[in-house]
Protein backbone atom coordinates (compact mmCIF):
# COMPACT_ATOMS: atom_id res chain seq x y z
CA UNK A 1 0.00 0.00 0.00
CA UNK A 2 1.29 3.46 -0.85
CA UNK A 3 2.25 5.79 1.96
CA UNK A 4 0.66 9.22 2.27
CA UNK A 5 3.77 10.88 0.82
CA UNK A 6 4.07 8.41 -2.08
CA UNK A 7 0.40 8.82 -2.98
CA UNK A 8 0.55 12.62 -2.97
CA UNK A 9 3.72 12.59 -5.05
CA UNK A 10 2.23 10.18 -7.57
CA UNK A 11 -0.86 12.38 -7.97
CA UNK A 12 1.05 15.65 -8.32
CA UNK A 13 3.45 14.08 -10.82
CA UNK A 14 0.62 13.50 -13.28
CA UNK A 15 -1.37 16.66 -12.57
CA UNK A 16 -1.47 18.74 -15.77
CA UNK A 17 0.07 22.24 -15.71
CA UNK A 18 -2.28 25.21 -15.30
CA UNK A 19 -3.99 26.62 -18.37
CA UNK A 20 -3.91 30.32 -19.18
CA UNK A 21 -7.12 32.27 -19.66
CA UNK A 22 -8.47 35.80 -19.37
CA UNK A 23 -11.22 36.85 -16.97
CA UNK A 24 -12.89 40.08 -16.06
CA UNK A 25 -11.38 41.67 -13.00
CA UNK A 26 -14.31 41.03 -10.70
CA UNK A 27 -14.15 37.30 -11.47
CA UNK A 28 -10.46 37.02 -10.62
CA UNK A 29 -10.50 36.67 -6.83
CA UNK A 30 -8.39 33.71 -5.71
CA UNK A 31 -6.88 33.15 -9.17
CA UNK A 32 -3.19 33.42 -10.02
CA UNK A 33 -1.77 35.90 -12.52
CA UNK A 34 -0.31 34.17 -15.55
CA UNK A 35 1.66 37.21 -16.79
CA UNK A 36 3.17 40.28 -15.14
CA UNK A 37 1.11 43.45 -15.19
CA UNK A 38 2.44 46.98 -15.74
CA UNK A 39 0.60 50.14 -14.70
CA UNK A 40 -1.26 51.75 -17.58
CA UNK A 41 -1.19 55.17 -15.94
CA UNK A 42 0.40 57.08 -13.10
CA UNK A 43 -1.12 56.76 -9.66
CA UNK A 44 -2.37 59.28 -8.72
CA UNK A 45 -3.15 60.26 -12.31
CA UNK A 46 -2.85 63.98 -11.51
CA UNK A 47 -1.97 66.25 -8.59
CA UNK A 48 -5.03 66.36 -6.36
CA UNK A 49 -6.12 67.55 -2.97
CA UNK A 50 -5.82 65.29 0.08
CA UNK A 51 -8.29 67.38 2.08
CA UNK A 52 -11.33 69.59 1.82
CA UNK A 53 -9.96 73.14 1.83
CA UNK A 54 -8.63 75.92 -0.36
CA UNK A 55 -5.97 75.76 -3.05
CA UNK A 56 -3.55 78.70 -2.98
CA UNK A 57 -0.11 79.74 -4.19
CA UNK A 58 2.47 79.33 -1.43
CA UNK A 59 4.39 82.31 -2.78
CA UNK A 60 1.48 84.48 -1.55
CA UNK A 61 2.12 83.42 2.03
CA UNK A 62 3.57 86.34 3.99
CA UNK A 63 7.16 85.89 5.19
CA UNK A 64 8.22 85.36 8.83
CA UNK A 65 4.83 84.40 10.11
CA UNK A 66 6.16 81.53 12.24
CA UNK A 67 3.18 79.54 11.16
CA UNK A 68 0.72 81.95 12.81
CA UNK A 69 -2.29 83.75 11.50
CA UNK A 70 -1.87 86.72 9.27
CA UNK A 71 -4.44 89.28 8.37
CA UNK A 72 -3.80 88.80 4.64
CA UNK A 73 -7.05 87.92 2.85
CA UNK A 74 -7.43 85.78 -0.26
CA UNK A 75 -10.13 86.10 -2.85
CA UNK A 76 -12.05 82.92 -3.68
CA UNK A 77 -12.44 82.65 -7.44
CA UNK A 78 -14.14 79.30 -7.91
CA UNK A 79 -14.63 75.65 -6.98
CA UNK A 80 -12.75 72.47 -7.79
CA UNK A 81 -14.53 69.20 -7.03
CA UNK A 82 -13.64 65.55 -7.61
CA UNK A 83 -14.32 64.99 -11.31
CA UNK A 84 -14.91 68.75 -11.92
CA UNK A 85 -11.61 70.59 -12.24
CA UNK A 86 -11.32 74.38 -12.02
CA UNK A 87 -9.71 75.35 -15.30
CA UNK A 88 -8.48 78.92 -14.76
CA UNK A 89 -4.97 79.89 -13.69
CA UNK A 90 -4.78 81.07 -10.07
CA UNK A 91 -3.14 84.49 -9.67
CA UNK A 92 -1.80 86.49 -6.73
CA UNK A 93 -3.87 86.17 -3.52
CA UNK A 94 -6.48 84.07 -5.20
CA UNK A 95 -7.85 80.84 -3.75
CA UNK A 96 -10.06 78.07 -5.08
CA UNK A 97 -12.43 76.11 -2.89
CA UNK A 98 -11.26 72.51 -3.36
CA UNK A 99 -12.67 69.15 -2.26
CA UNK A 100 -10.76 65.92 -1.60
CA UNK A 101 -9.67 64.23 -4.83
CA UNK A 102 -10.17 67.32 -6.99
CA UNK A 103 -7.39 68.25 -9.42
CA UNK A 104 -5.13 71.02 -8.14
CA UNK A 105 -5.82 74.15 -10.22
CA UNK A 106 -3.02 75.50 -12.37
CA UNK A 107 -0.83 77.91 -10.42
CA UNK A 108 -1.73 76.52 -6.99
CA UNK A 109 0.90 74.56 -5.08
CA UNK A 110 -0.63 74.12 -1.61
CA UNK A 111 -3.98 73.40 -0.01
CA UNK A 112 -5.00 74.88 3.29
CA UNK A 113 -7.44 72.75 5.29
CA UNK A 114 -10.86 74.24 5.75
CA UNK A 115 -10.45 73.86 9.52
CA UNK A 116 -7.59 76.40 9.30
CA UNK A 117 -9.44 79.30 7.64
CA UNK A 118 -12.19 81.76 8.29
CA UNK A 119 -14.34 82.31 5.26
CA UNK A 120 -16.55 85.34 4.78
CA UNK A 121 -18.43 85.16 1.54
CA UNK A 122 -15.67 85.19 -1.13
CA UNK A 123 -12.96 86.33 1.25
CA UNK A 124 -10.65 83.93 3.01
CA UNK A 125 -8.51 84.57 6.07
CA UNK A 126 -5.95 81.84 6.64
CA UNK A 127 -5.15 81.03 10.25
CA UNK A 128 -2.53 78.37 9.75
CA UNK A 129 -0.35 78.57 6.66
CA UNK A 130 0.44 75.50 4.64
CA UNK A 131 3.89 74.89 3.23
CA UNK A 132 4.47 74.48 -0.48
CA UNK A 133 3.09 71.11 -1.59
CA UNK A 134 1.17 70.55 1.61
CA UNK A 135 -2.05 68.50 1.35
CA UNK A 136 -1.33 67.71 -2.28
CA UNK A 137 -1.19 64.10 -3.49
CA UNK A 138 1.36 64.19 -6.28
CA UNK A 139 0.89 62.61 -9.67
CA UNK A 140 2.79 59.31 -9.80
CA UNK A 141 3.83 59.37 -6.13
CA UNK A 142 2.31 55.91 -5.61
CA UNK A 143 3.51 54.49 -8.91
CA UNK A 144 4.40 55.58 -12.43
CA UNK A 145 2.98 54.44 -15.73
CA UNK A 146 4.89 51.43 -17.04
CA UNK A 147 5.97 50.22 -13.58
CA UNK A 148 5.57 46.47 -13.16
CA UNK A 149 3.06 46.28 -10.36
CA UNK A 150 2.32 42.56 -10.12
CA UNK A 151 4.45 39.58 -11.08
CA UNK A 152 3.25 36.43 -12.82
CA UNK A 153 2.35 33.94 -10.12
CA UNK A 154 0.71 36.50 -7.83
CA UNK A 155 -2.39 35.28 -6.05
CA UNK A 156 -5.16 37.81 -6.63
CA UNK A 157 -6.58 38.99 -3.32
CA UNK A 158 -9.01 41.87 -2.90
CA UNK A 159 -6.11 44.32 -2.56
CA UNK A 160 -4.48 43.25 -5.86
CA UNK A 161 -7.85 43.55 -7.57
CA UNK A 162 -8.26 47.07 -6.23
CA UNK A 163 -4.82 48.05 -7.49
CA UNK A 164 -5.45 46.58 -10.94
CA UNK A 165 -8.70 48.51 -11.22
CA UNK A 166 -6.97 51.73 -10.13
CA UNK A 167 -4.44 51.47 -12.96
CA UNK A 168 -7.16 50.80 -15.51
CA UNK A 169 -6.97 47.02 -15.96
CA UNK A 170 -10.37 45.49 -16.79
CA UNK A 171 -9.35 41.98 -17.85
CA UNK A 172 -6.59 39.87 -16.36
CA UNK A 173 -4.51 37.01 -17.72
CA UNK A 174 -4.83 34.24 -15.14
CA UNK A 175 -4.56 30.50 -14.74
CA UNK A 176 -8.03 29.19 -15.37
CA UNK A 177 -10.36 28.16 -12.60
CA UNK A 178 -10.68 24.38 -12.98
CA UNK A 179 -14.14 22.86 -13.37
CA UNK A 180 -14.70 20.18 -10.78
CA UNK A 181 -17.52 17.67 -11.20
CA UNK A 182 -18.90 16.33 -7.92
CA UNK A 183 -20.70 12.99 -7.85
CA UNK A 184 -22.07 11.33 -4.74
CA UNK A 185 -23.03 7.66 -4.67
CA UNK A 186 -25.25 5.54 -2.48
CA UNK A 187 -28.74 4.04 -2.42
CA UNK A 188 -29.19 5.28 1.14
CA UNK A 189 -28.85 8.96 0.29
CA UNK A 190 -31.67 11.51 0.35
CA UNK A 191 -31.33 15.26 -0.17
CA UNK A 192 -31.38 17.41 2.96
CA UNK A 193 -34.89 18.79 3.31
CA UNK A 194 -36.64 15.62 2.14
CA UNK A 195 -38.41 13.24 4.55
CA UNK A 196 -36.18 10.23 5.22
CA UNK A 197 -37.49 6.74 4.53
CA UNK A 198 -36.31 3.88 6.75
CA UNK A 199 -32.59 3.30 6.27
CA UNK A 200 -32.00 6.57 4.47
CA UNK A 201 -29.57 9.29 5.57
CA UNK A 202 -29.10 12.87 4.45
CA UNK A 203 -26.68 13.35 1.61
CA UNK A 204 -24.01 15.53 3.20
CA UNK A 205 -20.86 14.85 1.19
CA UNK A 206 -22.19 16.71 -1.84
CA UNK A 207 -22.66 20.02 0.01
CA UNK A 208 -19.39 19.45 1.89
CA UNK A 209 -17.46 18.87 -1.34
CA UNK A 210 -19.21 21.75 -3.07
CA UNK A 211 -17.99 24.07 -0.33
CA UNK A 212 -14.47 22.60 -0.29
CA UNK A 213 -14.10 23.00 -4.05
CA UNK A 214 -15.39 26.55 -3.97
CA UNK A 215 -13.11 27.44 -1.10
CA UNK A 216 -10.13 26.03 -2.98
CA UNK A 217 -11.03 28.12 -6.06
CA UNK A 218 -12.63 25.52 -8.35
CA UNK A 219 -15.90 25.86 -10.26
CA UNK A 220 -18.39 23.18 -9.22
CA UNK A 221 -20.39 21.08 -11.68
CA UNK A 222 -22.88 19.18 -9.55
CA UNK A 223 -23.67 15.74 -10.98
CA UNK A 224 -26.02 14.80 -8.14
CA UNK A 225 -26.19 11.29 -6.73
CA UNK A 226 -25.73 7.98 -8.55
CA UNK A 227 -27.32 4.78 -7.31
CA UNK A 228 -25.14 1.87 -6.26
CA UNK A 229 -25.42 0.34 -9.73
CA UNK A 230 -22.79 0.19 -12.45
CA UNK A 231 -25.04 1.61 -15.20
CA UNK A 232 -26.05 4.59 -13.06
CA UNK A 233 -22.43 5.26 -12.17
CA UNK A 234 -21.16 4.95 -15.75
CA UNK A 235 -23.77 7.44 -16.95
CA UNK A 236 -22.71 10.05 -14.38
CA UNK A 237 -18.98 9.39 -14.62
CA UNK A 238 -19.09 9.98 -18.41
CA UNK A 239 -20.59 13.41 -17.75
CA UNK A 240 -17.92 14.15 -15.16
CA UNK A 241 -15.07 13.27 -17.52
CA UNK A 242 -15.77 16.47 -19.46
CA UNK A 243 -14.52 18.52 -16.46
CA UNK A 244 -10.96 19.26 -15.39
CA UNK A 245 -11.42 17.10 -12.30
CA UNK A 246 -14.00 14.55 -11.19
CA UNK A 247 -14.52 13.96 -7.48
CA UNK A 248 -16.72 11.05 -6.43
CA UNK A 249 -17.70 10.16 -2.88
CA UNK A 250 -18.47 6.65 -1.67
CA UNK A 251 -18.37 3.23 -3.30
CA UNK A 252 -14.59 2.78 -3.48
CA UNK A 253 -14.09 0.27 -0.70
CA UNK A 254 -14.41 -3.53 -0.79
CA UNK A 255 -18.17 -3.99 -0.19
CA UNK A 256 -20.46 -5.73 -2.71
CA UNK A 257 -22.03 -2.38 -3.61
CA UNK A 258 -18.75 -0.49 -4.09
CA UNK A 259 -18.88 -0.20 -7.88
CA UNK A 260 -17.07 3.09 -8.47
CA UNK A 261 -13.74 1.59 -9.54
CA UNK A 262 -15.39 -0.88 -11.89
CA UNK A 263 -17.62 1.77 -13.42
CA UNK A 264 -14.70 4.17 -13.81
CA UNK A 265 -12.58 1.51 -15.50
CA UNK A 266 -15.46 0.76 -17.92
CA UNK A 267 -15.41 4.47 -18.81
CA UNK A 268 -11.75 4.14 -19.78
CA UNK A 269 -10.29 5.47 -16.52
CA UNK A 270 -6.84 4.07 -15.73
CA UNK A 271 -6.14 3.36 -12.08
CA UNK A 272 -3.35 5.53 -10.68
CA UNK A 273 -3.65 4.29 -7.12
CA UNK A 274 -6.07 2.56 -4.79
CA UNK A 275 -5.75 2.41 -1.02
CA UNK A 276 -3.32 4.61 0.84
CA UNK A 277 -1.81 3.96 4.24
CA UNK A 278 -3.75 6.71 6.01
CA UNK A 279 -6.50 6.98 8.61
CA UNK A 280 -9.14 8.05 7.89
CA UNK A 281 -9.45 7.68 4.11
CA UNK A 282 -7.59 4.43 3.41
CA UNK A 283 -9.73 3.22 0.42
CA UNK A 284 -8.94 6.35 -1.66
CA UNK A 285 -9.01 5.66 -5.39
CA UNK A 286 -7.36 7.90 -7.99
CA UNK A 287 -7.59 7.34 -11.72
CA UNK A 288 -6.74 9.12 -14.95
CA UNK A 289 -8.64 9.66 -18.15
CA UNK A 290 -6.91 11.55 -20.98
CA UNK A 291 -4.70 13.51 -18.54
CA UNK A 292 -7.69 14.24 -16.29
CA UNK A 293 -7.72 13.08 -12.70
CA UNK A 294 -10.61 11.24 -11.08
CA UNK A 295 -10.74 11.03 -7.31
CA UNK A 296 -12.85 8.38 -5.63
CA UNK A 297 -13.06 9.44 -1.99
CA UNK A 298 -14.29 7.01 0.68
CA UNK A 299 -17.86 7.90 1.67
CA UNK A 300 -17.51 8.61 5.36
CA UNK A 301 -17.74 12.38 5.77
CA UNK A 302 -14.50 12.80 7.71
CA UNK A 303 -12.68 10.65 5.15
CA UNK A 304 -14.08 12.92 2.44
CA UNK A 305 -12.81 15.98 4.28
CA UNK A 306 -9.35 14.57 4.95
CA UNK A 307 -8.76 13.08 1.50
CA UNK A 308 -9.97 16.28 -0.14
CA UNK A 309 -7.73 18.48 1.99
CA UNK A 310 -4.69 16.22 1.67
CA UNK A 311 -4.92 15.14 -1.99
CA UNK A 312 -7.58 16.97 -3.99
CA UNK A 313 -6.77 20.45 -2.73
CA UNK A 314 -3.04 20.32 -3.61
CA UNK A 315 -4.07 19.02 -7.05
CA UNK A 316 -6.51 21.88 -7.52
CA UNK A 317 -3.86 24.36 -6.46
CA UNK A 318 -1.46 22.98 -9.04
CA UNK A 319 -4.15 23.15 -11.74
CA UNK A 320 -4.63 26.82 -10.83
CA UNK A 321 -0.91 27.64 -10.71
CA UNK A 322 -1.15 28.22 -6.95
CA UNK A 323 1.75 27.42 -4.70
CA UNK A 324 1.01 24.59 -2.29
CA UNK A 325 2.54 24.87 1.14
CA UNK A 326 2.25 22.20 3.76
CA UNK A 327 -0.35 23.61 6.17
CA UNK A 328 0.92 21.80 9.31
CA UNK A 329 2.85 24.81 10.49
CA UNK A 330 1.95 25.72 14.07
CA UNK A 331 4.28 24.18 16.66
CA UNK A 332 2.42 22.78 19.66
CA UNK A 333 2.79 20.22 22.42
CA UNK A 334 0.54 17.22 22.95
CA UNK A 335 -1.37 17.20 26.18
CA UNK A 336 -1.97 13.45 26.33
CA UNK A 337 -0.67 10.19 24.88
CA UNK A 338 -2.07 9.32 21.46
CA UNK A 339 -3.76 5.98 21.08
CA UNK A 340 -3.15 4.64 17.61
CA UNK A 341 -4.71 1.52 16.19
CA UNK A 342 -2.76 1.13 12.94
CA UNK A 343 0.83 1.90 13.75
CA UNK A 344 2.03 1.98 10.12
CA UNK A 345 -0.55 4.47 8.84
CA UNK A 346 -0.39 8.24 8.76
CA UNK A 347 -3.13 9.50 11.04
CA UNK A 348 -5.01 12.78 10.73
CA UNK A 349 -6.26 13.68 14.17
CA UNK A 350 -8.78 16.32 15.13
CA UNK A 351 -7.58 18.40 18.04
CA UNK A 352 -8.62 21.22 20.25
CA UNK A 353 -6.01 23.91 20.83
CA UNK A 354 -5.41 26.33 23.61
CA UNK A 355 -2.77 28.99 23.92
CA UNK A 356 -0.74 28.89 27.13
CA UNK A 357 2.95 29.73 27.28
CA UNK A 358 2.89 27.63 24.12
CA UNK A 359 0.19 26.11 21.97
CA UNK A 360 -1.28 22.97 23.53
CA UNK A 361 -2.98 20.31 21.37
CA UNK A 362 -5.59 18.01 22.84
CA UNK A 363 -7.01 15.19 20.67
CA UNK A 364 -10.80 15.26 20.55
CA UNK A 365 -12.86 12.32 21.69
CA UNK A 366 -14.64 10.60 18.86
CA UNK A 367 -12.14 10.35 16.00
CA UNK A 368 -14.44 8.03 14.01
CA UNK A 369 -14.66 8.86 10.33
CA UNK A 370 -18.45 9.26 10.59
CA UNK A 371 -18.19 11.87 13.39
CA UNK A 372 -19.04 15.11 11.63
CA UNK A 373 -19.56 16.97 14.86
CA UNK A 374 -15.95 16.72 15.97
CA UNK A 375 -14.98 17.91 12.50
CA UNK A 376 -16.77 21.13 13.33
CA UNK A 377 -15.50 21.35 16.90
CA UNK A 378 -11.85 20.84 15.97
CA UNK A 379 -9.57 23.88 16.17
CA UNK A 380 -7.06 22.06 14.05
CA UNK A 381 -5.42 18.86 12.96
CA UNK A 382 -2.21 17.00 13.54
CA UNK A 383 -0.74 14.57 11.04
CA UNK A 384 1.31 11.84 12.54
CA UNK A 385 2.63 8.45 11.89
CA UNK A 386 3.53 6.06 14.66
CA UNK A 387 7.00 5.30 13.33
CA UNK A 388 7.93 8.95 13.85
CA UNK A 389 6.73 8.80 17.50
CA UNK A 390 6.66 8.31 20.42
CA UNK A 391 3.52 10.41 20.54
CA UNK A 392 3.13 10.74 24.24
CA UNK A 393 2.14 13.70 26.39
CA UNK A 394 4.64 16.53 25.96
CA UNK A 395 5.65 15.53 22.41
CA UNK A 396 6.19 18.35 19.91
CA UNK A 397 3.75 18.38 16.99
CA UNK A 398 2.77 20.68 14.13
CA UNK A 399 -0.83 21.79 13.90
CA UNK A 400 -2.82 22.59 10.80
CA UNK A 401 -5.32 25.24 11.90
CA UNK A 402 -8.92 24.45 10.99
CA UNK A 403 -8.86 27.48 8.79
CA UNK A 404 -9.83 28.40 5.30
CA UNK A 405 -6.42 29.70 4.36
CA UNK A 406 -3.32 28.04 5.64
CA UNK A 407 -1.33 31.26 5.33
CA UNK A 408 -3.30 33.13 7.99
CA UNK A 409 -2.24 32.62 11.54
CA UNK A 410 -4.77 30.88 13.73
CA UNK A 411 -6.58 32.65 16.52
CA UNK A 412 -6.58 29.96 19.16
CA UNK A 413 -8.39 30.81 22.35
CA UNK A 414 -6.29 31.92 25.30
CA UNK A 415 -8.21 29.66 27.64
CA UNK A 416 -8.80 26.01 26.95
CA UNK A 417 -12.34 24.82 26.42
CA UNK A 418 -11.48 21.83 28.62
CA UNK A 419 -9.03 21.21 31.46
CA UNK A 420 -5.73 21.79 29.73
CA UNK A 421 -2.45 21.59 31.55
CA UNK A 422 0.14 24.24 30.94
CA UNK A 423 3.49 22.88 29.77
Ligand code: AMP
Nearest residue numbers: 184186203204205206250251298299300
Ligand atom coordinates in the same frame (compact mmCIF):
# COMPACT_ATOMS: atom_id res chain seq x y z
P1 AMP B 1 -19.12 3.97 1.28
O1 AMP B 1 -17.77 4.54 1.09
O2 AMP B 1 -20.01 4.14 0.10
O3 AMP B 1 -19.05 2.55 1.76
O4 AMP B 1 -19.80 4.80 2.45
C1 AMP B 1 -19.22 4.82 3.74
C2 AMP B 1 -20.16 5.50 4.70
O5 AMP B 1 -20.34 6.83 4.30
C3 AMP B 1 -21.55 4.90 4.76
O6 AMP B 1 -21.98 4.92 6.10
C4 AMP B 1 -22.37 5.81 3.90
O7 AMP B 1 -23.73 5.82 4.25
C5 AMP B 1 -21.71 7.14 4.15
N1 AMP B 1 -21.89 8.03 3.01
C6 AMP B 1 -21.56 7.73 1.74
N2 AMP B 1 -21.86 8.75 0.92
C7 AMP B 1 -22.41 9.71 1.70
C8 AMP B 1 -22.91 11.00 1.45
N3 AMP B 1 -22.92 11.50 0.22
N4 AMP B 1 -23.39 11.72 2.48
C9 AMP B 1 -23.35 11.21 3.73
N5 AMP B 1 -22.89 10.00 4.04
C10 AMP B 1 -22.41 9.24 3.04
Ligand code: MG
Nearest residue numbers: 185186250251
Ligand atom coordinates in the same frame (compact mmCIF):
# COMPACT_ATOMS: atom_id res chain seq x y z
MG1 MG C 1 -21.86 3.48 -0.48
